[in-house]
Amino acid sequence: MVKIKVKNFGPIKEGFKDEWIDLKKATLFIGDQGTGKSTLAKLISTFKWIEKAITRGDYPKSYFEQMDAFRSRLEYHKISHYLPEYADLFGQTKEIEPEIAYQGEAVDIVYTPRHLKITEKAKDNYLLPQIIYIPAERNFLSAISDPKAIRLVSEPLIEMLSELENAKKNINDTLRLPINGMLLKYSSTRDELFLVGDGYQDNLYRASSGFQSVVPLYLVTWYLANIVKGNFNSAREPMSTDESKRFKDAVSEILRNPDLSEELRRKAISALSFQFTKTAFINIVEEPEQNLFPTSQWSIMGSLLEYYNLSKGNELIITTHSPYILSYLTLAVKAWSVYQKIEDAGKEELLEEIENVVPYNSALNSEDLVIYEIDNKGEVIKLDNYKGLPSDENYLNEMLENSNILFSQLLDIEDKYR
Structure with a gap:
């Protein structure tokens, strides 16, 4: 344990x-x-x-x-x-x-x-694991119209903003929130999130403080849990540039090793892939x-x-x-x-x-x-x-x-x- x-x-x-x-x-x-x-x-x-x-x-x-x-x-x-x-x-x-x-x-x-x-x-x-720390000040990301334009001083908020940007682009039409039957909609042309209720629609940065707090929490959780599960068309989160380089270098080293049989090479590459794949x-x-x-x-x-x-x-x-x-x-x-x-x-x-x-x-x-x-x-x-x-x-x-x-x-x- x-x-x-x-x-x-x-x-x-x-x-x-x-x-x-x-x-x-x-x-x-x-x-x-x-x-x-x-x-x-x-x-x-x-x-x-x-x-x-x-x-x-x-x-x-x-x-x-x-x-x-x-x-x-x-x-x-x-x-x-x-x-x-x-x-x-x-x-x-x-x-x-x-x-x-x-x-x-x-x-x-x-x-x-x-x-x-x-x-x-x-x-x-x-x-x-895919690790995310969701801080209490997350509602700041919803309360202003363009959080990307603000110089954030909190590293967890910066990371959360990055995941929020990825998450909203994976919304297919609308995403149902767990509160009051509300829907979340993303406008790619305006790069903005909207709350959709019964007969009305409003920008997230004009919403109540409760929704401004819950939307970043729910949206990032929904996105990362499904990324790890492999439920999106993009499958799992892509490797960073550095991760990709290290993975390719390691694969090349395995392939160049004359002491490995084809079967051992396949097993080694499979183990290496698992090392770079987030499964939790x-x-x-x-x-x-x-x-x-x-x-x-x-x-x-x-x-x-x-x-x-x-x-x-x-x-x-x-x-x-x-x-x-x-x-x-x-x-x-x-x-x-x-x-x-x-x-x-x-x-x-x-x-x-x-x-x-x-x-x-x-x-x-x-x-x-x-x-x-x-x-x-x-x-x-x-x-x-x-x-x-x-x-x-x-x-x-x-x-x-x-x-x-x-x-x-x-x-x-x-x-x-x-």
Whole structure:
């Protein structure tokens, strides 16, 4: 299992009491603002990107073992300042040194004050991923008429804009959004996105903040999940110029090798092709609930799970402070359990009923889900489950319960007035 260990890094102080945070196929981080949810997600994104780059041969591991290279990757997410800046001649710093480590499918990474220690492992089970980090400020890409003309300072936003440009060109006429039956339409002549409702059409940059937030999230997720699945006519995402050159050079080297038989050459080229083919989609999403009504939060969460389920190797990592996101995950887990029982009992006539509650494609196996809560002290707490369902004993539900208690107190005060 993939794991990460983080301590004394930015808002993450004590970290997880068992040290290693298990990362399952679906991982959720909940907590208050500024507690470190996004910090953890950004570190995970960084290590998974480094793992992919080393495995594919983009860089040797020695490159990332240099502290400057690691800082550069952290700066992509604006978190490099959490590392101590200076050390004395003996490598000692005046600040508390972070404890950071990652155990991946293909590499293990350990942070030390002077460099990273990276150990490569057998790559038999490693699926080359398409990784996207979808930041909370994504609505900026919808709120202005021409985001390409603006100098963006956020690297994740720049990357997301690039994928958004690719995604909208793959819309065939219209694309149905998961909210309010709205359609999304792309005008290639004007290079603009439009929302199409019942009897009206409006430019996305004039739309509500909820749609401005959800359209980039949904459109990029839809596009990348289908690219990895190979559902578009363009098949999988084409290689970059550098990737293409390295692939051709490697093929030429195989073909020139006189010690290889034709069968071995075919096998070597097949293995090489797999090395350059993305077969998994890792979707890392900040606050999918942003600017959305509770029912719409459920709708977008159902869509994220649908595209997560599209390919076997996909992963979904979410940060949230919405109880509605957590409640939908509980429904999705329960739905998966009910689907299994119905299928085992041969009661197919009941499938349509449950499909109307939680679609089969949005159901989630409880074994693939883990939820962590980060408190205001920088401690990471793993939520328990009850009969496979996420526990309702968490910060988000406690706040709802506290609201009920306060309301009862107001009623008591009102009774005294009478």
